[in-house]
Amino acid sequence: MGQEWIVLDPARLAEYKKEKLPGVEVTVAVSPYDVPDGVRAYYQDSLRRLVIEFRYLGLEPFKRVTKSQYVTLRIGKNSERLYGIEVNVDGAGAQWVALMVRAIEEQVQARKVHGTPFNYDIAKQLVEEKGQELRRTAVVG
Amino acid sequence: MAALLKWDPAKVVLPPLVATPLIRLLGLAPILIIVFVLVGGASRWVRQRITSPQTLATIQWILNRLQEDTFHEENAAGQPLHENRVTLFKHGHSSYHLGRWLIPVARSGHMTQGTDIRFRAGDDPAELEGVAGRAWALRSQVIVEDLPDLNQFVLSPATQERALQEYAKKTFVTQEWLRKRLSKRKPLALSYYAIHVEVRGARWGALVIDSMNPKAKIGLEDEGRYRLMAGLLQKVLEGV
Numbered sequence: 001m002g003q004e005w006i007v008l009d010p011a012r013l014a015e016y017k018k019e020k021l022p023g024v025e026v027t028v029a030v031s032p033y034d035v036p037d038g039v040r041a042y043y044q045d046s047l048r049r050l051v052i053e054f055r056y057l058g059l060e061p062f063k064r065v066t067k068s069q070y071v072t073l074r075i076g077k078n079s080e081r082l083y084g085i086e087v088n089v090d091g092a093g094a095q096w097v098a099l100m101v102r103a104i105e106e107q108v109q110a111r112k113v114h115g116t117p118f119n120y121d122i123a124k125q126l127v128e129e130k131g132q133e134l135r136r137t138a139v140v141g
Numbered sequence: 142m143a144a145l146l147k148w149d150p151a152k153v154v155l156p157p158l159v160a161t162p163l164i165r166l167l168g169l170a171p172i173l174i175i176v177f178v179l180v181g182g183a184s185r186w187v188r189q190r191i192t193s194p195q196t197l198a199t200i201q202w203i204l205n206r207l208q209e210d211t212f213h214e215e216n217a218a219g220q221p222l223h224e225n226r227v228t229l230f231k232h233g234h235s236s237y238h239l240g241r242w243l244i245p246v247a248r249s250g251h252m253t254q255g256t257d258i259r260f261r262a263g264d265d266p267a268e269l270e271g272v273a274g275r276a277w278a279l280r281s282q283v284i285v286e287d288l289p290d291l292n293q294f295v296l297s298p299a300t301q302e303r304a305l306q307e308y309a310k311k312t313f314v315t316q317e318w319l320r321k322r323l324s325k326r327k328p329l330a331l332s333y334y335a336i337h338v339e340v341r342g343a344r345w346g347a348l349v350i351d352s353m354n355p356k357a358k359i360g361l362e363d364e365g366r367y368r369l370m371a372g373l374l375q376k377v378l379e380g381v
Contacts, residue, residue: 011364024311026275029282029359032368033339057372060342078342079280114266115279 003139005038005055006130013122030118033057034081039126041134044086052100052134053084054123065110067103070096080113082123089135097131199377200247204229207370208249211350211358222250224328224353229338229374230273231346232262243273243347258327262347273347275313276335280344282367284357285311285333291319292328332357336367340378348374 010032018029038055049072062074062083070092074084082104089096104124108117150164204227209216212225230243243260260271262278269278276283288311289304309316312333322329330351338346348370352358359367 010368014364025285025287026272026311027284027286028279029284031281031336032364032371033337034280035368037368057368058339058341058375076342078344079339081342113280115281118281 003040003042005040006134008037008039008126010035010037013125019116028116030122033079034119035122036126039130039134041138043138043140045140047086048088049086050089050135050138051084051086052127052131054082054126056081056083065107067106068099071099071103073103073107075107080111081119082107085123085127096135097127100127100131196377197247200229200374201249203370203373203377204247204249207350207366210366211363212352215352215354220353226250226351228256228258228349228351229346230260230349232277232344235259240268243271243277246346269313270318271314272312272333272335273349276349277337277344277347280337280339282359283333283335284359286331286357287355288312288329288331288333290331291323328353331355334359336371338371338374338378340375345378 014030014032014035018027020026021028033056036054036056039052040055041050041052043049044051053074060076060078060081060083062076064086065073065075067073070088072086073082074086075081076083085100085103087096087100092099101124104120104127108120111117150160150167154160155163208222208225208227211227212220215225216222227249229246229248231246232241232243234240235242235244238259240261241263243262245256245258248256260274261268262270262274266278269275272283272285289307291301291304291308305316305319308329309319319329330353332352332355334350334357336348337344338348350357
């Protein structure tokens with residue numbers, strides 16, 4: 001895949017991703033494994049879709065989870081981390097970013113792992129902030 | 142073996158030179174399958190228990206480096222290393238206890254290496270012990286600060302009781318567990334930082350930094366340090 005990664009600042013993304021456990025004075029903060037340090041987008045001809053990928057500290061196999069007619073998520077088989085989003089931008093029209101956000105929110109409900117979905121919060125923030133830019137700069141992969 | 146099991150000698154006729162040993166092998170198939178399963182399981186068991194001295198030395202180096210980076214001011218001020226420690230726990234079965242546990246693999250420094258501390262970490266939330274168990278289950282960083290100082294021997298019984306209760310609640314252990322530690326004259330830290338450790342997206346164990354400082358050394362400026370450590374450990378542990 002030729003598309004270059006856009007380098008992210010994990011410290012900025014990790015900021016404010018903290019919470020207090022109910023009834024105990026204990027702070028739970030996002031794991032560094034859940035904070036991407038890179039993002040990229042490309043058009044995959046075989047899928048006829050725009051693919052947005054997130055880069056993390058480690059790699060793991062992912063499964064494709066279809067969330068709607070236009071959006072499929074790539075979910076880590078072990079961690080349930082969001083590794084990528086495949087979106088039919090032409091079919092989804094102007095709502096393509098909103099549909100990605102909705103797919104991520106639905107996936108939060110479907111999760112089997114414990115803990116706050118910090119990783120999905122960060123991914124949602126990134127597609128909202130950078131979705132249009134990623135689409136503009138995406139090349140055919 | 143799977144292909145052999147599907148072979149029907151009456152339908153697929155082979156030359157006698159090939160067919161005779163294959164028919165013998167077919168007769169032994171049930172025993173061979175059991176042997177393969179046992180050998181596979183045994184080799185996995187052995188592999189899990191063998192950690193090369195070189196790998197252990199690398200893990201030790203990472204933990205020492207993390208301790209030095211995190212507590213350089215305390216070390217420079219002459220605080221003993223065992224008052225600010227980094228310990229790596231592996232998730233698995235204990236030789237002496239039922240269930241699944243976080244068992245120490247390595248610890249920074251030279252003192253307190255032979256620790257017997259371990260925390261229950263099963264799938265059931267009721268089977269989670271300690272800050273390590275919580276970080277492992279939540280796949281997050283867990284920070285506990287400003288714990289009461291149970292190492293003081295001047296506390297009145299009532300104050301001691303209240304302090305034990307608070308400490309136990311904040312660190313997810315029982316008061317009985319704390320009393321046992323204290324009776325063995327094991328010091329109890331005033332702050333903890335714990336994080337789960339992953340290999341290929343799967344939980345491998347947990348890393349705990351305990352300190353006699355009431356405030357844990359963790360902030361935004363530390364993100365890069367823990368990120369580097371998590372990445373390094375992941376690479377080293379892939380072979381363990």
